[in-house]
Amino acid sequence: MSRRAVFNVSGKKFEVDQCSLLKIGTSKVQDMAQQSESEIFINRPSDSFEAILAYHQTGELHIPQNTCPCAFKTEIEFYGIESTNLAPCCFYKYSNFMNNQSTLEEFRQRAFPRNDIGEIDGSQKTRWRRFRSRIWRILDDHNSSVMAKVYFVASASLVLLSVFNLILSTLGSLHRPLNAVEKYEVLGYERASYGDDCVDLVSGWLHEKPMQGGEILNMNCSQLYTNLNNKTVTLDILWYIDVCLLCIFAVEFVIRIVFCPSLKEYFKCFVNVLDTVALIGSLSGILMNNIWSIQRYEWNEYDTISNLQVLRAVRLLRVIKNLDSSKVMSFVLVTGFSELSVMLSFLCVSVLIFSNLIFYLEDRETMPDILTGCWWSVVTMTTVGFGDIVPRSILGRILGMVCAVSGVVLIAVTIPIFVNTFVLVYNYAKLQSSVFSTKTTKRRSKDSYHKLTEES
Numbered sequence: 031m032s033r034r035a036v037f038n039v040s041g042k043k044f045e046v047d048q049c050s051l052l053k054i055g056t057s058k059v060q061d062m063a064q065q066s067e068s069e070i071f072i073n074r075p076s077d078s079f080e081a082i083l084a085y086h087q088t089g090e091l092h093i094p095q096n097t098c099p100c101a102f103k104t105e106i107e108f109y110g111i112e113s114t115n116l117a118p119c120c121f122y123k124y125s126n127f128m129n130n131q132s133t134l135e136e137f138r139q140r141a142f143p144r145n146d147i148g149e150i151d152g153s154q155k156t157r158w159r160r161f162r163s164r165i166w167r168i169l170d171d172h173n174s175s176v177m178a179k180v181y182f183v184a185s186a187s188l189v190l191l192s193v194f195n196l197i198l199s200t201l202g203s204l205h206r207p208l209n210a211v212e213k214y215e216v217l218g219y220e221r222a223s224y225g226d227d228c229v230d231l232v233s234g235w236l237h238e239k240p241m242q243g244g245e246i247l248n249m250n251c252s253q254l255y256t257n258l259n260n261k262t263v264t265l266d267i268l269w270y271i272d273v274c275l276l277c278i279f280a281v282e283f284v285i286r287i288v289f290c291p292s293l294k295e296y297f298k299c300f301v302n303v304l305d306t307v308a309l310i311g312s313l314s315g316i317l318m319n320n321i322w323s324i325q326r327y328e329w330n331e332y333d334t335i336s337n338l339q340v341l342r343a344v345r346l347l348r349v350i351k352n353l354d355s356s357k358v359m360s361f362v363l364v365t366g367f368s369e370l371s372v373m374l375s376f377l378c379v380s381v382l383i384f385s386n387l388i389f390y391l392e393d394r395e396t397m398p399d400i401l402t403g404c405w406w407s408v409v410t411m412t413t414v415g416f417g418d419i420v421p422r423s424i425l426g427r428i429l430g431m432v433c434a435v436s437g438v439v440l441i442a443v444t445i446p447i448f449v450n451t452f453v454l455v456y457n458y459a460k461l462q463s464s465v466f467s468t469k470t471t472k473r474r475s476k477d478s479y480h481k482l483t484e485e486s
């Protein structure tokens with residue numbers, strides 16, 4: 031004899047034959063139907079219940095078209111059903127959705143931490159702490175106020191100017207020949223390597239008139255003389271701009287250190303450490319140029335400390351580190367590390383195979399060793415192709431084709447992983463910042479409303 035069970039789910043009635051309901055694992059639905067004599071009232075959304083009831087009739091669990099997978103998760107948990115019971119078509123959709131949610135949650139925790147170094151914690155804030163907090167906000171969070179935005183733009187332009195200045199200073203057309211004073215200065219430093227006689231002779235040439243025909247016989251000294259005349263130095267204006275910018279950066283650094291809520295946290299950030307190193311490098315470069323003026327006329331590649339000023343481009347990282355897109359980019363790179371390592375290991379294996387093969391297929395003139403083969407296969411697989419090493423035999427060329435095509439395939443397979451995560455997280459970050467700005471505007475209008483009501 032069949033007995034009817036009536037479910038009343040938020041006003042919507044479902045009437046089923048008790049015996050037709052399947053017994054599924056830990057699900058409560060069948061028990062409810064059997065235990066209750068009268069109508070069963072359930073205060074849950076009816077659309078999800080419909081899908082769950084269908085599961086007990088057909089044995090297949092699908093997520094309803096217009097239901098959020100998160101909401102459906104709550105429902106199946108309520109009825110005691112595991113998410114692994116979902117039909118394959120919907121399980122894919124469900125697990126994809128959940129993965130995306132956990133990626134976004136991880137991003138939210140990393141990019142918008144609740145207690146970052148911008149927050150000064152303290153229920154009893156002193157006046158100094160409040161002031162420090164306000165200044166630090168301007169320095170560190172370009173979204174916090176108009177003042178912060180102005181500071182951000184100014185700081186970014188100065189860093190850009192400094193980088194362009196460095197680029198310009200390496201251009202030969204922006205160099206000028208040494209003037210007389212500088213030539214004597216350089217000569218002073220050459221005493222050790224050329225000897226006193228030579229230096230005195232050249233100094234005479236500089237002082238009175240260009241060297242005579244007979245004196246060209248003295249090869250060593252005439253070499254020194256030509257070198258001296260060919261030496262150039264960057265235009266003074268570039269030099270002065272550099273010094274000014276450095277002073278500004280140094281002052282800015284001191285201000286940041288003074289107003290930073292926690293020095294330990296400040297130097298925990300890799301970008302801040304790089305910024306400090308770049309500043310020290312630039313400052314020591316300028317200092318060395320003043321102490322040993324010879325530095326200014328000669329590019330000395332062993333002089334590592336002043337070469338650190340090349341790091342000044344890194345300062346741009348500090349400026350852009352708080353932009354949403356760069357937060358997203360660094361997050362994608364960090365979370366995509368496992369995919370990246372898979373790609374790199376594939377690349378390594380392929381490079382080893384191709385370099386060994388090409389080494390045996392080509393003659394020793396084209397491919398002297400396997401290391402050259404490695405260089406060739408990396409350049410070919412990444413589709414760069416400098417063209418410095420070219421296979422000449424037919425077999426070598428066929429291998430070259432295979433190598434190039436497999437490189438394209440490898441890149442084509444791995445890039446979308448990054449792109450998908452990037453698009454997902456970037457859209458979320460944009461949404462998050464727009465929500466944040468709406469909240470700030472609302473709070474501001476509320477504050478001004480309070481002020482108005484207090485005044486009136």
Ligand SMILES: [Zn+2]
Binds near residue numbers: 091092093118120121
């Ligand atoms: Zn489905």
